[in-house]
Amino acid sequence: MTRALTRKGEATRARIVAGAAAEIRERGVDEVRLEDVMAHTGTSKGQLFHYFPDGKEELLLAVAEHEADQVLIDQEPMLSNLTSWPAWLAWRDRLIERYLAQGVKCPLNGLLGQTGRRAPGAQAIVTGLMVRWQKAIAEGIRHMQSTDDIASDLDADRAAAALLAGIQGGVLLLLSTGKIDHLEAVLDLTIDSLRAGARTA
Amino acid sequence: MTRALTRKGEATRARIVAGAAAEIRERGVDEVRLEDVMAHTGTSKGQLFHYFPDGKEELLLAVAEHEADQVLIDQEPMLSNLTSWPAWLAWRDRLIERYLAQGVKCPLNGLLGQTGRRAPGAQAIVTGLMVRWQKAIAEGIRHMQSTDDIASDLDADRAAAALLAGIQGGVLLLLSTGKIDHLEAVLDLTIDSLRAGARTA
DNA sequence: ACAAATTTGGACCTGCAAGTCCAGAAACCG
DNA sequence: CGGTTTCTGGACTTGCAGGTCCAAATTTGT
Known part of the structure; x- marks a missing residue:
């Protein structure tokens, strides 16, 4: 074509x-x-x-494809190296910093709902982005399980799904309210909860 | 006027x-x-x-005002009575059921980003909705703290912020992917994490 | 019941933004 | 080089959705 x-x-x-x-x-x-x-x-x-x-x-x-790729690129190299707790925190900091900087000017805002409605293919792009994102997080969780930093009986995919949802919601609330608090809270509490899981198991 | x-x-x-x-x-x-x-x-x-x-x-x-009110009304009477673990689960079930039923036809989808851009006042409506929602959750957490079902040293507002963000993201992902999994995961894992906190303290 | 107010219907206007078209400039390729 | 393709500019068309206007119908209050 x-x-x-x-x-x-x-x-x-x-x-x-x-x-x-x-x-x-x-x-x-x-x-x-x-x-x-x-x-x-x-x-x-x-x-x-x-x-x-x-x-x-x-x-x-x-544009949607371009932006979707950018979202993940912006999290590298942290996102692909969630191999220790400091690494997780570095990723956390990158996310906060990134979204705090761009504030309301969020690529996702352009993709979600808006583009999604218009172009039918955009839906697929967003879904693809989310799948890749979640897989990267799940990968990180599994690595931490392999080093016994996270309980091995935890469902990595499910936990990754929850964390991803938290991030999306945090960003959404950043867009609505202009405050980063929700994103911070989600990241900190969820990561803490993952850590706590190690002691449990 | x-x-x-x-x-x-x-x-x-x-x-x-x-x-x-x-x-x-x-x-x-x-x-x-x-x-x-x-x-x-x-x-x-x-x-x-x-x-x-x-x-x-x-x-x-x-319309935005109408829909914002509806979102909270749909969660009653559960949302205002988070006074026991079964009550929390009932609320969880209501959320799942509600969003599963409406699927892509989400009031929030109309409000967020879309209406928010056009009408400047819509931003305030969304923010107001989120504030009320989060307050209701925090109220529930505080009640559980008063009965020692949740650790009293937990920051209720922060935890409520995280849970609210998770819900929003879960709904967002439901809209994008059509699957309820994320919302379920967030609710279950977050509530579990609140419960686990009781044993810690 | 009657005057004043609201409510209703729908024809009309208007501006704007997407999309079309084509002719001329520039780049490619043997 | 010279023919062919790609690239560029901008004038023009088109459709449509938001908004205006006003006259007729209905309701209201006294």
């Missing part, structure tokens, strides 16, 4: 996606007009529809 | 709000046109702008 793209063409396409993503993070999906993207990226309408023949929907999908 | 409303007028206004809320739950905020609301509630454009002079934005705000 997407064949015959000159080097210059790919650059332009990437510029459009990145610019649109930034714009959407800043002002929300339904506040961003194609005209805004054009102005912000120095492109014309012809270009937009050249690279995204299906128009806004296709562009939104590309 | 909203003065001089005949009985009939109030009925019509209520019908519009309820109908719009239903429509939004079903298809999402930005998929619902005023025309849809008119069709669904048997009203005319003149009526819409008679009761909501500021148009869609004002209507959306009214």
Whole structure:
């Protein structure tokens, strides 16, 4: 489908996606007009529809993919190395720092609900992101189980699911209330609870 | 401001709000046109702008208030009576049952992000809902502390914040993935963790 | 019952943003 | 190079949804 793209063409396409993503993070999906993207990226309408023949929907999908990847990349290398309690705390700190910095300008806000409604494929992207995210957390839990830092009878996937949900909710509440407290509380209490489990078993 | 409303007028206004809320739950905020609301509630454009002079934005705000109240009402009487472990589980079951039933048609989905962006006042409504919700949970925790079912040195507000975040994330993931697993995991693990705290202290 | 107020219906206006189209510039490739 | 493809710019079309307006119907209060 997407064949015959000159080097210059790919650059332009990437510029459009990145610019649109930034714009959407800043002002929300339904506040961003194609005209805004054009102005912000120095492109014309012809270009937009050249690279995204299906128009806004296709562009939104590309943006969603871009943002979904970014969410996980932003947590590296911590997320893939949850191999000790200090490592877990480093990941925790990264999350807090990251979301505190971006505040209301959250990529997820653009993806969830909004993009999800419009583009049917966006649903799949969000789901994919969540699956990958949860797997990474579960992986970390299993590693801690292998070193007896977490009780081995704990259901790693279930615990990861709970933690992931907590994070999502924490971010959601950050968006609603502007306070990071919920995210902090979830991370601290959940991680503490994982630690406590070791003593139990 | 909203003065001089005949009985009939109030009925019509209520019908519009309820109908719009239903429509939004079903298809999402930005998929619902005023025309849809008119069709669904048997009203005319003149009526819409008679009761909501500021148009869609004002209507959306009214819907947001309506839905926010409903969210808490749906959890009663359990939410206000978290006075024993069976009561907590009953509340848990109600939540699961409720969200499982409505699936993707979630009032919050209409409120969060979407309405929040458009109407500035909607942000306040969501925040207010969350505050009330969290207070109710914290109240329950404090009651359990008063009967020594939960360790008294636990920070009730912080724990309530974490649990609330977990619920929100669980619902969010239900919307994204269609599975209730995350919400279940959060509720079970968090409540278990509260129980475990009693033995510690 | 009658005047004043609300309530209702629906035709009309308007602006805007997505999408179309095409011609000219630039890049690619043998 | 020269032909072909890709890329770019921007004027134009289109549809639609929000909002305006006003006259007729109904209700209200005394």
